[in-house]
Amino acid sequence: MSYNVTLSDPAFPGFLKNWRKRRRLSQLDLSLQSGMSQRHISFLETGRSNPSRFAISQLAEALEMPAAEVDAMLMSAGFAARSSQNGWDEATQKAIDASIDHVLKGHAPYPAVSIDRIWNLIKANEPAQKFFSHAGARGDGNLMREILSPGDLRDNIVNWGDTARSLMRLLEMEIARRPHDNEAHALHAELLALEGVAPLMSAPSSQTTAPVLAIQIRIGNDILELFSLIATVGMSADAALDDLRIETLLPANDATRVWFEAAFA
Template identity: 35%
Template sequence: MGTVGELLRQWRQRRRLSQLDLAIAADVSARHVSLVETGRSRPSAEMVLRLAEQLDVPLRDRNQLLLAAGFAPRYAERPLGADALATARDAVGRVLRAHEPYPALVFDRRWNILLTNRAVDRFFAGVAPDLLRPPVNLVRLGLDPRGLAPLVVNLADVRSVFRARVRRQLATVPDAELTALYEELLAHGPPGANHDGASVEAESDVVIPMIIRFDGRELRLFSTITTFGTPMDITLDEVAVESYYPADDETAAYFTDPVTAGSRQE
């Protein structure tokens, strides 16, 4: 780990801001930013957090900045099942249940699935058991031939969406394990595949298309991502809820029809 000044400079450059840009946003002088980055001024904990806030540094990395500056970490990291997160966990559970009969799940910064609603379960029926051993990784589950990949009609599109999202994530917050996942599953597609994905990537911030062949039907789904707005815990800062919606009337009917809905509960 470098000095706090070196780390702040890395985050500023990652955000493509000048020292003046950061100074204006944080309401300090550009000279002060320069002194902090070069180590000629030791920032207070409050100044570290002020700069980190303007740089949109994740809570996990804000703790690293504080440690580098000689201060204790400010943000706890507790499991989602911890008593201290009971209120947040209950809120997430309500979101998942409220989204039924449509699928929804919760995953962490490395795309490991933490929670699902009942509508997700049936799609796991044909998945290889080893892929369902915790931690279950959403990217691996979606792209592995022993996972959900055989069900996905537009697998190249889905891979392109995953690739774009993980690449943007790594550009924002580097992570060794996520980089390894990207290299394993996303950097190189199957032989003969089209890796351009430009049209899909351009749309991925608006709608995430996925066509699944299941129960003799083609289900067309798009998804949205929900995150906590003002988390003070690292776990909550890093979790997201992905909710899937029907993209056409036929798909909506499949999930709401009493016959198919009843078979999903068995």
């Protein structure tokens, strides 16, 4: 797994100042939360002082920055990314892979997938593979591109407009969480260029937002309704591990439950 960052302001002072403003903190607020003096933070933001790795760690914790953004901040100050120094050992990698496989297999007969932060597919359980094939998926490695691109799957999503709008909002939230993620920005631009997506996003929603959006997919004569739950790895300090998501699809009504139990149980 890899991550890619690009810095709109590659220098550390601007990077720090931008993140402090994103959190709506004054220099005094950040001083109190990080345990550093306000004067030192001021000097860091003006470039009069250079940060140490420890200082960056303190600031990142106070600013509640995602692991990849911590890496980007380190690189902006001329340090190596933390994640590249703390590679997973073989035992950890095996434990993570086994845990993901356990969740995916245990979710049968319903679909479940392992994805990264921008919905690139890593693994899928057997019900997910068969279900998306029945629904007309082309086999694109990115699930957002798969759903938003013109084609059979898009045509079979009854509430495609609401689904597409929700997916794009999720991607925008990820970009807001990690503003220096070049891959996420590129995917967002690519998706907006797809037929019908930009007008959809610029038009006001005509319906009252439901508490939970259930995607409605037509397969043959049946319309199946599914909602999703997304799980992440807690307390991760590694950018690649922070990328991992497990998305499980669950039946939103009894008819959908019966369909999956009959098809994949």
